[in-house]
Amino acid sequence: MPSKVTALPVRRTFGETMRTDAWWLQPVVVFVVFTSFVIYSTWAAFQGNNYYSGNLLSPFYSPLIWGDPEAHSFTGTLEPGWWPSFLPVFSPAFVILWAPVSFRLTCYYYRGAYYKAYWPGPSSCSVGTPREAYMGERNFPLILQNAHRYTLPFALLLLVFLSHDAWKALWFQTESGSEKLGLSLGTIVLTANVVLLSGYTFGCHSLRHLIGGGIDKLAGRPVQRAAYECVSWCNGRHMIWAWCSLIWVSFTDIYVRLCAMGIWADWRIL
Amino acid sequence: MKTTTFKVWQGNSDGGELKTYEVEVDQGYVVLDAIHRIQAEQANDLAVRWNCKAGKCGSCSAEVNGSPKLMCMTRIDELPADKPITVEPMRTFPVVKDLVTDVSWNYEVKASIKRFSPKTADHEDGSWDMDQYDVERPQEFRKCIECFLCQDVCHVLRDHQLHDRFAGPRHYVYVANMEMNPIDTGDRVAELREELGIGYCNITKCCTKVCPEGITITDNAIIPLKERVVDQSYDPLARLIKLVKGSGD
Numbered sequence: 091m092p093s094k095v096t097a098l099p100v101r102r103t104f105g106e107t108m109r110t111d112a113w114w115l116q117p118v119v120v121f122v123v124f125t126s127f128v129i130y131s132t133w134a135a136f137q138g139n140n141y142y143s144g145n146l147l148s149p150f151y152s153p154l155i156w157g158d159p160e161a162h163s164f165t166g167t168l169e170p171g172w173w174p175s176f177l178p179v180f181s182p183a184f185v186i187l188w189a190p191v192s193f194r195l196t197c198y199y200y201r202g203a204y205y206k207a208y209w210p211g212p213s214s215c216s217v218g219t220p221r222e223a224y225m226g227e228r229n230f231p232l233i234l235q236n237a238h239r240y241t242l243p244f245a246l247l248l249l250v251f252l253s254h255d256a257w258k259a260l261w262f263q264t265e266s267g268s269e270k271l272g273l274s275l276g277t278i279v280l281t282a283n284v285v286l287l288s289g290y291t292f293g294c295h296s297l298r299h300l301i302g303g304g305i306d307k308l309a310g311r312p313v314q315r316a317a318y319e320c321v322s323w324c325n326g327r328h329m330i331w332a333w334c335s336l337i338w339v340s341f342t343d344i345y346v347r348l349c350a351m352g353i354w355a356d357w358r359i360l
Numbered sequence: 361m362k363t364t365t366f367k368v369w370q371g372n373s374d375g376g377e378l379k380t381y382e383v384e385v386d387q388g389y390v391v392l393d394a395i396h397r398i399q400a401e402q403a404n405d406l407a408v409r410w411n412c413k414a415g416k417c418g419s420c421s422a423e424v425n426g427s428p429k430l431m432c433m434t435r436i437d438e439l440p441a442d443k444p445i446t447v448e449p450m451r452t453f454p455v456v457k458d459l460v461t462d463v464s465w466n467y468e469v470k471a472s473i474k475r476f477s478p479k480t481a482d483h484e485d486g487s488w489d490m491d492q493y494d495v496e497r498p499q500e501f502r503k504c505i506e507c508f509l510c511q512d513v514c515h516v517l518r519d520h521q522l523h524d525r526f527a528g529p530r531h532y533v534y535v536a537n538m539e540m541n542p543i544d545t546g547d548r549v550a551e552l553r554e555e556l557g558i559g560y561c562n563i564t565k566c567c568t569k570v571c572p573e574g575i576t577i578t579d580n581a582i583i584p585l586k587e588r589v590v591d592q593s594y595d596p597l598a599r600l601i602k603l604v605k606g607s608g609d
Contacts, residue, residue: 094524097454108426202563215566224520226560236594299587306542309491
C-alpha cells in the first residue's frame with residue numbers, strides 16, 4: 091500500500107511550468123474544435139428541419155423514428171404522442187443524439203482530452219494544475235465514466251442505421267418512379283461518415299476489453315484473436331478516428347442541410 | 361564546439377535555485393555529457409545520478425526544459441538553441457541533492473503489491489506451456505527500466521501529491537504484467553481499485569508520452585486494468601455473467 095511522502099517540492103501554481111514548447115496549443119485546439127462541435131450539433135438538433143434531401147439523411151437524425159413522412163420515418167408521424175406538451179420543441183434528433191453523445195463523453199480518449207481542455211486537470215503534461223484537491227474518477231459524478239461499455243451497443247447499433255443510409259444514398263429516383271443505382275458526392279460523404287465512425291467505434295477500449303482484452307489466453311481461439319487484433323489496430327489510432335469522425339459527422343450534416351435548403355445541389359457523379 | 365547556456369537546479373530538500381553555466385558542447389552531446397562537463401570543470405559538488413549512459417538503467421531521470429527525460433538520451437541539438445537549457449530534478453520525489461531525488465517510495469509501493477503467483481507447473485521439470493502470442497502482451501511491460509519518469513509526470517503524484525492513495529503508472533504496468541500473464545493465478549483487481557487507487561487516473565496519457573522505452577502505458581496497461589476493475593466493481597451484468605460461468609479464462 092502506498093505511503094505518504096514528505097519533503098516534496100512546493101507544488102506549482104496553475105499554468106506554471108518550465109516547458110518552453112507550445113504546450114498550450116493542443117488544449118486550445120481541443121477546446122475550440124470540441125466547443126464548435128457542441129454548439130453546431132446543438133443548433134442542428136434543435137432545427138428539426140432540413141435534415142434530408144432526396145436520398146440523403148443527416149446522421150444527426152438517423153435513425154429517423156419520428157419525423158417527416160416524406161423522409162420515410164419509421165413511425166410516419168412528426169412527433170411521438172408521449173412527447174410532453176410543456177416542452178415547446180420536438181426534433182427527431184432528440185431521441186437519437188443521447189447515444190453518440192454519451193458514447194463520446196465517456197470515451198477513454200475524449201476524457202483525457204477534455205479534462206485537459208476544460209477542467210483543466212492538468213492543461214498539459216508537467217504544467218501546474220489550478221487546484222490542490224483531486225478526486226479523480228473514484229467519486230460521483232466522474233465514477234459514472236465507468237458506464238462507457240453500456241453506451242457501446244447503442245453506438246454499434248447506430249452504425250447499422252448509418253450504413254443503411256449510405257446504402258440508400260446509392261439509389262436514385264428516376265423520372266418513371268423506379269430506383270436506379272448511382273453515385274453522388276452525397277453518397278461519398280455519407281459512406282465516408284460510416285467508415286470514420288466505424289473506425290472510431292471499433293477502436294473503443296471497452297470493446298477491446300470485451301472482445302479479448304479481458305482474458306489472458308487468446309491462443310487457440312483464432313476468431314477471437316483475429317477480432318482482438320482488428321480492434322487493437324483501430325484502438326492504436328483511436329485519437330485520429332475520434333477527431334476525423336467528429337468533424338466529418340458535422341460536415342455530413344452541413345452537406346445534407348445545404349442540399350435540403352437548396353443552397354447546394356448534390357453533385358451526381360454516375 | 362559551441363557554447364550553450366545551461367540553468368541547472370542546485371539545492372536540497374530545504375530549497376534551491378537555478379544556477380547558470382556556459383558549457384562548450386561537442387557534436388552529438390547529450391544533456392548528461394554537459395552535466396558531467398559542468399561537474400568536471402565548474403561545479404565539482406554537483407550531484408547527479410547516472411550509470412549506463414545508454415537509456416537502459418533509468419538512473420539519470422530529470423526534467424529537461426520542464427519535460428521529464430533521461431539525460432543520457434536527450435541530445436542537445438534536438439533542443440531549442442536560442443534559449444538556455446534548464447535541468448531540474450524530478451518534482452514528484454523528495455530532493456536529496458541537486459539533480460538526485462529519493463525514489464525509494466516506489467520500491468515500497470512495489471513491495472506491497474501482491475506477488476506473482478504461478479499456477480502449478482505443467483511439467484515435472486517445473487515448466488509451463490505458454491503460447492508465444494499470450495507471452496507477447498505482458499512482454500511489453502517487462503521493458504520498463506524503472507526510470508520513474510511516468511511517475512514524475514503524472515499530475516496525481518506531481519501536483520496533488522497523493523502518494524498515500526495512488527500507486528502511479530509504473531506500478532500499474534507492473535500489475536498489468538502479472539495480471540495479463542496466463543500462468544498467474546493472483547487477483548489484484550480489488551487491490552487496484554482500493555489500495556493502488558487506479559480510479560484517480562484520468563487518462564491524460566502523459567505517462568505514455570514520456571516513457572523512454574515506448575511502453576503504451578495508458579492504452580495497454582492502465583485502461584485494460586480499469587476495464588477489469590469495471591468488470592469486478594461497477595458492471596452488474598459482467599458480475600452476473602462471471603457468476604454463471606465461473607471465474608476461469
